[in-house]
Structure formats: C-alpha cells, structure tokens
Amino acid sequence: MSNEERPSRRASLLGDRPGSYAIARQVRISALKVRRVVDLVRGMPAKDALDVLRFAPQGASEPVYKLVASAIANGENNDGLNGDDLYISKIFVDEGVSLRRVKARAKGRGDRMTKRASHITVVLEPKAETVKPKAVAAPTSATSTKKAAATPAAKPATAAKAAKPAADAPAKQPAAKKPATKKSEKGA
Numbered sequence: 001m002s003n004e005e006r007p008s009r010r011a012s013l014l015g016d017r018p019g020s021y022a023i024a025r026q027v028r029i030s031a032l033k034v035r036r037v038v039d040l041v042r043g044m045p046a047k048d049a050l051d052v053l054r055f056a057p058q059g060a061s062e063p064v065y066k067l068v069a070s071a072i073a074n075g076e077n078n079d080g081l082n083g084d085d086l087y088i089s090k091i092f093v094d095e096g097v098s099l100r101r102v103k104a105r106a107k108g109r110g111d112r113m114t115k116r117a118s119h120i121t122v123v124l125e126p127k128a129e130t131v132k133p134k135a136v137a138a139p140t141s142a143t144s145t146k147k148a149a150a151t152p153a154a155k156p157a158t159a160a161k162a163a164k165p166a167a168d169a170p171a172k173q174p175a176a177k178k179p180a181t182k183k184s185e186k187g188a
Helices: 009-014 031-041 046-054 061-077 142-163 183-187
Strands: 020-027 086-095 099-104 110-115 118-126
Touching: 009 020, 009 118, 020 061, 031 046, 031 061, 031 086, 031 118, 046 061, 046 086, 061 086, 061 118
Parallel strands: none
Antiparallel strands: 020 118, 086 118, 099 110
C-alpha cells in the first residue's frame, strides 16, 4: 500500500479542522487501565484535564498527562493555536503488542504471563466560538431575493409592537396560593 492510497494521520484524525494531536505508542500499561483514566478527561478543556491528571491516583495518569501536555505544545508551536482555547475532542486507547513471558511455578512448571502495552491517541481542537466561521455567499436565486425584499417590511411591524408602552397591557395577578392543609385533615 503506497502513501497515495492511505490518508495522512492528521487527515484521518482531524480532517480539515484546526487542531493538534499526539500519539504515545507501546506504553507498558494495559489498555483497560489506561481507558479508566482517559474516560475522566474526555471532552474537558485541555488545561483542566492536566489538573485532573496531575492528581489522579492511577498509575496510567502520568503517561496520559505527558501526552496531553505534548498535544498542547504541538498545537501552540506547530499550528499557532492558543493552548487555553483547546479541548480534548478525541482521546482513545488501542491495544499494543503483548510480551509473552514465562513465570516459574511449582514442580518445574511454568505459567504464561502477558505483559500488555497500549497506544494512546489524543486530539485537541479549539472551542467552536474561538474559530471564525467561513463567510457565506449571498443568495442569488430569484426566490431568495423575494424573501429578502419581504423581510424589511416585516421588521417595522415588530418594532411597532415592541414600542408599545407596558402600561397598556393589563397587569398580571399573582396566582392564588392553596390553603395549607393540616396533617390530621390529610388522613381523614
């Protein structure tokens, strides 16, 4: 398979959206343990995720912390993004290669041990309100120009309604409270 057939890693993770990513491969912690930590920070702002990971008691929080910090640095240095505006849009864990070892047991036997590894991927994107939307082209069809001509006439009518003084409207009376019932009347 050549590079022309396969999309780049950035294109598969982000598409044409702005953002940054970081990948840690062959982390010597099982994917199950890392997923517990990753689920804590998914969708959080990146700076807040660093605070959560710094004080998380799990052993997997240290490599995830380093990875999120690396993704923030990638966004600031390579893509010119503001680190305070980034949030974790995607974070996932895949299983890596398992090392198979033999553990000595009684009577000359051996049991298999699997030392698991995992691949961690984090994708950061800027918040939606910080990204400027692309300019929308003006409508060119005849039906849209008719609608555009009709809307200015509708605006003065709504402005006239808003200009009415509030004194003309009848004052609302507060709803009457229900009388309090005694406990002895409830049981009867």
